[in-house]
Amino acid sequence: MSLTSNMSRSPDPPGQCNDDRAPAPDLENSLRESEERYRGVFEAETDAIFLVDSATEALVDANHAALELYGYTLEEIRRITSADISAEPEKTHLVISEQHKRVPLRWHRRKDGTVFPVEITLSFFETRGRKYHVAAIRDLTAQRRMEEALSQAEEQLRHAQKMEAIGQLAGGVAHDFNNILAGVLMYLGLLQLEPAMDPSMKASLKELEKDVLRGTALTRQLLAFSRRQAMELSVVDLKGLLQGLLKMLHRLLGEHIELSLVGPDGLPPAEADPSMLEQVVINLCVNARDAMPQGGPLILRVAAVDLGSGASLENPEAREGRFLRLSVSDSGSGMSKETLQHVFEPFFTTKGVGRGTGLGLATVHGIVKQHRGWMEVRSELGRGSTFSAYLPAFEGKPSVPAETRKAAPAPGVGETVLVVEDEERLRAGIIEVLQRHAYLVVEAANGPDSLRQWRRHIERIDLVVTDMVMPGGMNGREVVERMREDRPGLKAIICTGYTDEPMMPGRAPAGLTTFLRKPFDMPHLLAVVRQRLDEKRHA
Numbered sequence: 001m002s003l004t005s006n007m008s009r010s011p012d013p014p015g016q017c018n019d020d021r022a023p024a025p026d027l028e029n030s031l032r033e034s035e036e037r038y039r040g041v042f043e044a045e046t047d048a049i050f051l052v053d054s055a056t057e058a059l060v061d062a063n064h065a066a067l068e069l070y071g072y073t074l075e076e077i078r079r080i081t082s083a084d085i086s087a088e089p090e091k092t093h094l095v096i097s098e099q100h101k102r103v104p105l106r107w108h109r110r111k112d113g114t115v116f117p118v119e120i121t122l123s124f125f126e127t128r129g130r131k132y133h134v135a136a137i138r139d140l141t142a143q144r145r146m147e148e149a150l151s152q153a154e155e156q157l158r159h160a161q162k163m164e165a166i167g168q169l170a171g172g173v174a175h176d177f178n179n180i181l182a183g184v185l186m187y188l189g190l191l192q193l194e195p196a197m198d199p200s201m202k203a204s205l206k207e208l209e210k211d212v213l214r215g216t217a218l219t220r221q222l223l224a225f226s227r228r229q230a231m232e233l234s235v236v237d238l239k240g241l242l243q244g245l246l247k248m249l250h251r252l253l254g255e256h257i258e259l260s261l262v263g264p265d266g267l268p269p270a271e272a273d274p275s276m277l278e279q280v281v282i283n284l285c286v287n288a289r290d291a292m293p294q295g296g297p298l299i300l301r302v303a304a305v306d307l308g309s310g311a312s313l314e315n316p317e318a319r320e321g322r323f324l325r326l327s328v329s330d331s332g333s334g335m336s337k338e339t340l341q342h343v344f345e346p347f348f349t350t351k352g353v354g355r356g357t358g359l360g361l362a363t364v365h366g367i368v369k370q371h372r373g374w375m376e377v378r379s380e381l382g383r384g385s386t387f388s389a390y391l392p393a394f395e396g397k398p399s400v401p402a403e404t405r406k407a408a409p410a411p412g413v414g415e416t417v418l419v420v421e422d423e424e425r426l427r428a429g430i431i432e433v434l435q436r437h438a439y440l441v442v443e444a445a446n447g448p449d450s451l452r453q454w455r456r457h458i459e460r461i462d463l464v465v466t467d468m469v470m471p472g473g474m475n476g477r478e479v480v481e482r483m484r485e486d487r488p489g490l491k492a493i494i495c496t497g498y499t500d501e502p503m504m505p506g507r508a509p510a511g512l513t514t515f516l517r518k519p520f521d522m523p524h525l526l527a528v529v530r531q532r533l534d535e536k537r538h539a
Contacts, residue, residue: 047136050082054124054131057081069139071111082135087115100124105140116141153316179423182519184212186429189522193436209521235394236272238324239263239302245278249285256295259285263302268393270324276367283360284328284387291332291385301327304393317374322393329386335379343377364389412439415533416457419443420450420466420479421495430465433522434529447474454483461490463533468496480513491532495520 042049048066050059062070062077070077070085087109103120110116117140122133188209192202242261249259270277281300288298302324309320335343344365368375368389379385417439421427424445431441442457444450447470454461464483466476474482480492495516516528 045136047138050077050135050137052082052133052135054133057083059085060132066137069110069137070108076111085109108137117144157316178518179426181212183423183426183429185209185519185521186426186433186525188212190429190432190436212519213521233271233273235269236274236277237267237269238277238326238391239265239267241274241277242281242300242302242326245281249282252282253285253289253298254295257289257292258295258297259300260297261300261302263300267302267304267324268322270371270391271394272371272391276371280364280367280389281326281328283364284389287360287387288328288330288332288385291330291334296331298331299327299329301325301329303327305390315374315376318376318390323373323390324393325388325390327386327388329384331384334381334383334385335377336381340377340379344375361387410530411437412530412533414438414440415462416440416442416460417529418450418453418457418461418464418466420445420447420464420470420476422446422467422470422472430525433525437526439529446470446472447476447479448472450479451482454486458486463529464490464492465529466492466494468494484512491535493528493532 042061042063045063046065048069049063050066051061052058053060058081059077062072062074067074067077072080085108087107101122103122106118106120107115108118119138119140121136121138123136124131124133126132188205191197192205192209239261242263246259246261253259285298285300292298304322305325306322307318307320344361364387365375368391371391373389373391376388376390377385378388412434417434419427419430419434419441420443421430422445427443427445431443434441440460442453442461444453449472450464450466464480466479468476470476476494476496480490480494483492484490489512491512493514493516495518514528514532516525520528
């Protein structure tokens with residue numbers, strides 16, 4: 001509501017009489033009762049109400065709600081016009097016509113200068129030859145805040161859905177690519193076994209193998225982003241892990257970066273994959289270094305925080321409970337709001353060509369989400385950035401640590417291995433590797449097929465090597481569990497690089513299952529197979 005008139009005050013409001021002749025007693029009582037009813041209704045209304053002289057736009061009267069909302073006394077109100085409470089950049093007349101009118105959004109100003117949004121409903125009436133408008137005004141401040149919060153939540157939901165869709169795509173691509181790389185590694189290992197091969201050819205194959213292994217780093221980053229990378233959980237002292245990384249980080253980041261670690265001793269531990277957490281820290285620190293080309297302070301902070309039920313109001317991914325907060329703060333160039341919206345998307349980067357893949361922060365996001373945590377970022381252009389990872393504080397018994405492989409495995413001695421793998425080329429490569437190293441092999445293409453082969457050869461199968469994710473309605477864990485119904489002590493190796501749940505070796509009976517990460521090379525496969533079979537003698 002904005003008005004521009006500077007005309008003089010209107011006469012007394014309706015209900016008051018200027019006639020010199022005294023009214024009759026009955027008429028006087030009626031007028032008094034009418035005035036009381038008018039005042040009662042007027043003051044009972046919870047919305048602010050102004051009575052406005054249509055000709056001069058002077059504020060003739062105001063109810064208690066209006067006085068509280070605008071901060072004026074009634075005497076002060078009667079000395080101003082509606083233009084004085086308007087905060088519109090271009091002042092317009094409130095009185096547009098003599099019709100009932102609803103104005104959905106205007107900006108008004110309180111006596112203390114505070115500007116706030118309002119909705120106005122105008123009504124017109126005429127009495128004693130004078131025209132008036134009743135302006136019922138509703139404060140929209142709370143409504144606007146709710147609308148903004150809802151809009152922000154919707155935007156965050158859309159972003160989360162987009163990230164989830166990208167993650168599913170990345171995980172699917174990485175799963176298929178892992179199988180391809182594992183098959184290539186199997187055959188490269190077999191080729192290098194040929195005794196008559198020219199030494200220069202063997203050297204070329206070794207270089208090719210190195211290139212393939214570098215490709216596995218890319219699949220691990222994609223799997224970490226998609227939260228489908230196999231985890232080997234253990235109880236981790238987060239501050240101790242950071243202290244162990246400091247020396248390496250100093251060398252990696254360079255002398256122009258002033259690296260420091262801040263945080264109390266005695267923090268609760270986290271149940272996490274240490275190597276994956278190290279990847280989080282390294283990626284965040286490298287990202288911070290790149291934001292400070294001239295150098296500067298880079299601070300690692302770790303703390304325990306207790307979050308209440310209102311945590312999700314600021315971040316929909318947050319939740320109530322006790323968490324460890326790992327923060328990496330730089331004093332670099334900072335980021336715009338637009339950049340912040342895309343910062344965790346894979347292949348998004350603000351770095352120059354050849355200076356980054358755009359997977360570092362996507363990997364961080366995926367690893368932290370896979371650990372049932374979340375990321376928060378605070379940044380301003382020219383004022384640096386702080387990336388904070390929230391990880392659940394550990395409560396309960398630690399998982400069984402992942403087992404290590406032997407460096408120089410002995411060949412087989414005629415043991416029978418059931419190989420379950422849906423990727424034909426990879427299955428053929430695994431079978432040939434095992435057969436060349438004196439193992440007998442039974443093969444199956446999926447879960448149902450493996451159970452058929454199991455029933456046929458149950459007496460002679462010594463070990464099951466199975467993929468985790470397969471068609472046919474059964475995954476590797478379910479295959480092994482079904483077979484253990486017949487033989488509880490059956491040894492198994494589950495090959496995985498893509499899974500919808502963390503690979504926690506502690507869930508399997510102790511010493512019975514090894515989780516082998518894809519893609520693996522021939523020596524790694526042979527080492528794990530030999531290790532598992534040797535343990536049979538001591539079970």
